[in-house]
Amino acid sequence: MLTYSPCARDGNSNGEAAKLGCRVLTLADRLAKHSESTDGLTCTFMTPAHRATAAELLVLMVEAGMMVEEDVVGNVIGRYPAARHNAATLIIASHYDTVRNAGKYDGRLGILAGIVVVEELRRRNVSLPFHVDVVGFSEEEGVRFSTPFIGSAAMAGRFNEAVLNQRDAEGCSLGEALRQTGGDAASIAAIRRPSPLLGYVEVHIEQGPVLLHNGLPLGIVSAIAGLERYHVKIRGVAGHAGTVPMSLRHDAAAAAAEIIALVEQRCSSVPGLMGTVGQLQVPNGAINVIPALCELSLDVRAGEKHALAAAVADILTGIGAVARRRGVTVETEKLVETAPTPCSPRLQKALAAAVARQGVAVRHLVSGAGHDAIMFGGLTDIGMLFVRCGNGGVSHSPLETITAEDADLAVRALFDFLINFESG
Numbered sequence: 001m002l003t004y005s006p007c008a009r010d011g012n013s014n015g016e017a018a019k020l021g022c023r024v025l026t027l028a029d030r031l032a033k034h035s036e037s038t039d040g041l042t043c044t045f046m047t048p049a050h051r052a053t054a055a056e057l058l059v060l061m062v063e064a065g066m067m068v069e070e071d072v073v074g075n076v077i078g079r080y081p082a083a084r085h086n087a088a089t090l091i092i093a094s095h096y097d098t099v100r101n102a103g104k105y106d107g108r109l110g111i112l113a114g115i116v117v118v119e120e121l122r123r124r125n126v127s128l129p130f131h132v133d134v135v136g137f138s139e140e141e142g143v144r145f146s147t148p149f150i151g152s153a154a155m156a157g158r159f160n161e162a163v164l165n166q167r168d169a170e171g172c173s174l175g176e177a178l179r180q181t182g183g184d185a186a187s188i189a190a191i192r193r194p195s196p197l198l199g200y201v202e203v204h205i206e207q208g209p210v211l212l213h214n215g216l217p218l219g220i221v222s223a224i225a226g227l228e229r230y231h232v233k234i235r236g237v238a239g240h241a242g243t244v245p246m247s248l249r250h251d252a253a254a255a256a257a258e259i260i261a262l263v264e265q266r267c268s269s270v271p272g273l274m275g276t277v278g279q280l281q282v283p284n285g286a287i288n289v290i291p292a293l294c295e296l297s298l299d300v301r302a303g304e305k306h307a308l309a310a311a312v313a314d315i316l317t318g319i320g321a322v323a324r325r326r327g328v329t330v331e332t333e334k335l336v337e338t339a340p341t342p343c344s345p346r347l348q349k350a351l352a353a354a355v356a357r358q359g360v361a362v363r364h365l366v367s368g369a370g371h372d373a374i375m376f377g378g379l380t381d382i383g384m385l386f387v388r389c390g391n392g393g394v395s396h397s398p399l400e401t402i403t404a405e406d407a408d409l410a411v412r413a414l415f416d417f418l419i420n421f422e423s424g
């Protein structure tokens, strides 16, 4: 069971032991004061709360001695410069927007860890042979315009201009929202990406229970899972629940039950593979009628593309076998497919070494959730450090928690990673 450490912010000097972690938690509290709602934290793209959060981050970056700028989509960038002007750049980043009624650490932890590390670098007068750009991406969650990764896509040069016409619930388009805040959508394509890039590192809460379950504060992400999603429609034959013998039925819902079990069984066989049937309907079903139609969703994820493809192929073959045996027909429609994003072996190794030097056992894990790092995959080496979530691993909720000790270890590991990073 995780408990909150008393931090200096609570007027308790025991916080000294996890000073850097307490600093992160204090700053997360400070950012969380800017919210669209009076109770809880909601900070969506280009709202007044979002603008206030960006302004607060810029102040923190300036106070940490960084050179700062904000780009046209609201990304805030603070640079801790190398002595040599033309040095390469390492990005440390995550997002500062939130879901509705969010936790305080999703996204923000990664930005604040970067700022606190820079504060510590400056305090100890450490100069690095590369620039460190701490970036707060303006949008990752896709809440206001149903489009995720607006900030990181723009910086990575992967912004899709069609989404400028996407409208929020009030009918305001993304392009209009940018204009209202003084931005010019035409200059998105010119957003500067630091060059040459040494790599991209993102610290993020795990948003799941694996580290908590294993008693580990930190984990090294091996890959961000790719996924395939399907809509499955099963057609059987309706009949009277009392008159059709079991052996003569073609029950669409019973076929669905078997499919759910096969998804669970196939995906349990490989670590890092996940299969979920999150939607299941018997349209117009009745208590006394054998189901003639059943519809279900299928979501399969894995960190490795061959594992994903093999699982999906086996599941689709299995669905076909269930259909034949039961005399039902099945239509499957692919809704979405995204490839896994592997983390760079070089950065995984360097992060693992930094974690081990904190006396923490090294554990690699696949991220089942998407992160801004995906946008930089293929452009530069990416690496991610996960931090344990309390409360059963819950995220996207006010119940999301981390401890000061875990935040402290994350900052120390990041600091250690930077001072040992081979930039050549």
Ligand SMILES: [Zn+2]
Pocket (backbone or CB within 6 Å): 095, 106, 107, 140, 204
């Ligand atoms: Zn996040």
